[in-house]
Amino acid sequence: MSEVSTDRRVNRAQFLRNTAKGGVALAVGGSVLGSVQGIAFAQSSGVSDNSTLQAAYAAETLAVYVYEAVLKDFKKFKGPKLMNIDYFQAALADEKAHLAYLGSALGSKAPTGLTLKIPASAVKTGQSVLNFGVALETAFVSTYLGAVDTLQSNDLKLVAAKVAANEATHFSFFDAAAGTGPAANLGGHGVLPALPSTVTVAQAATVLTPYIPNLTARLTAAGFPNA
Numbered sequence: 001m002s003e004v005s006t007d008r009r010v011n012r013a014q015f016l017r018n019t020a021k022g023g024v025a026l027a028v029g030g031s032v033l034g035s036v037q038g039i040a041f042a043q044s045s046g047v048s049d050n051s052t053l054q055a056a057y058a059a060e061t062l063a064v065y066v067y068e069a070v071l072k073d074f075k076k077f078k079g080p081k082l083m084n085i086d087y088f089q090a091a092l093a094d095e096k097a098h099l100a101y102l103g104s105a106l107g108s109k110a111p112t113g114l115t116l117k118i119p120a121s122a123v124k125t126g127q128s129v130l131n132f133g134v135a136l137e138t139a140f141v142s143t144y145l146g147a148v149d150t151l152q153s154n155d156l157k158l159v160a161a162k163v164a165a166n167e168a169t170h171f172s173f174f175d176a177a178a179g180t181g182p183a184a185n186l187g188g189h190g191v192l193p194a195l196p197s198t199v200t201v202a203q204a205a206t207v208l209t210p211y212i213p214n215l216t217a218r219l220t221a222a223g224f225p226n227a
Helices: 049-072 084-109 126-150 155-179 201-208 215-221
Strands: 004-006 016-018 024-028 031-036 114-116
Touching: 016 031, 049 084, 049 126, 049 155, 049 201, 049 215, 084 201, 126 155, 126 201, 155 201
Parallel strands: none
Antiparallel strands: 004 114, 016 024, 024 031
């Protein structure tokens, strides 16, 4: 899949794990799609509410891009053939709504010029799309739950909790559809752990870097971590 630069403003714990050298990896179907060492801002002692929203904005930009890409070639995926296109359309609408809210809240502080890149292996077959969806949606749940702890504003904490609940429904669809095949999947039953894990904003931003190669530069330009 080709890279795309976007200017639009509008865990996953089973898949986010520390590597031996302190990096964070996103695993799909038992294989690591991307791994990077902790980037500079991961050492920050604190992250402002705006910067927490900036990291979320980057994640939602990626989510919109992935859903749009899958829908564009929906009927072409085989092994298995993708079903329930209405789910993908509704989930895309959700992610667009999240992105629009974050863009409105951030205004001029929203990161711009993000370059998006999805590994070809993640969209090679219907099964790889489902496995990638499990990984992404698990990570989004953990990211937003982590934001509930990170954010200082009670109003924003509530928004993060609501988005986490929404992303959990996306996870359930993908996990049930993907089945129990890949060892990385949580079981194919569409149910998250009773107490889902969380990740920090720095971990979330780090794990996004393989899919948004210029993320560090664009977040820094937008004032991260103290926007």
